[in-house]
Amino acid sequence: MFPENLEPQVLYDASEHLLRAGGKRLRPFLVFKACEIVGGQRHDALPVAASIELIHNFTIIHDDIMDDDSKRRGVPTTHVLWGVPLAITAGDMLFAKAYEAALQSTIRPRQLLKILTCITHATIEICEGQALDVLFEKRSDVSENEYLAMVYKKTAALLKVAAESGALVGGGTGRQIQKLGKLATYAGLAFQVVDDILGITADETILGKPVGSDIKEGKRTILLIHALKHADDTQRQAILSVVGNREAKKDQIAHAIETISALQSIHYATDKAQTYIDKAKNQLASFPASSAKDILIDLCDYIVSRRY
DSSP: OOOSSOSSHHHHHHHHHHHHTOOOOHHHHHHHHHHHHTTOOHHHHHHHHHHHHHHHHHHHHHHHHHHTOSEETTEEOHHHHHOHHHHHHHHHHHHHHHHHHHTTOOSOHHHHHHHHHHHHHHHHHHHHHHHHHHHHTTOSOOOHHHHHHHHIIIIIHHHHHHHHHHHHHTTOOHHHHHHHHHHHHHHHHHHHHHHHHHHHHSOHHHHSSOTTHHHHTTOOOHHHHHHHHHOOHHHHHHHHTTTTOTTOOHHHHHHHHHHHHHTTHHHHHHHHHHHHHHHHHHTTTTSOOOHHHHHHHHHHHHHHHOOO
């Protein structure tokens, strides 16, 4: 992905690791389809799409370090393979490379400056969201509104910028850009809610990381918030005995998940995700029929039906 014979090579190997491992490529996909739906050309959006994907990968390298996750996308995480210091540097490298990629764009300088400004603001919001995520682990009284504010910053903000940037590159109107930004925002909220659900229900071999790891790490997910709000004392104890307990056994985690399920928290989260996806698709109502529109609708449906 990067040119060969760069020194030190190990830094570039570490930076490329998760990029080569795959991933959903949701953010660059949004850039391309938002560009196409307003009449733009896909190739014009490539530098911006690459930039936003590099930003995303920079954040997840650092996220894995903070959560001490051992697997991502079915492979060992960057810090597991190369150590924390080099992994931090690899993430920093991707952050710089994101701006290098965007600067290869041939769009008008004023458009590019606006996109870079939006990417910068979104990166700040990601940092704020990550900080909230970490701080919430120490609290048992996180509200659903606080959770959603954190999710917007940590997940939805960059998706929003991806859609808006694609529409800007494609020459979209202000109203079109706004609509596509809202679509991505709602889709991003739904995406994280589904992530929360999959974190306790998915097949571990498909998910690519241990099921129940969010509970052990003390993550305040929408399921946990709902369950704790509706649990009796016995149920609450069963859940809290695992939350933030990295030494929790598999049977303890399984019992906590059963309790969360019994409290209808999975059903509640599923409904919440579907509501957001319905709102996302509604943003496309004013766009004329096109293959890009159909694909964006399919993308919304995929977000709530995915298994990993």
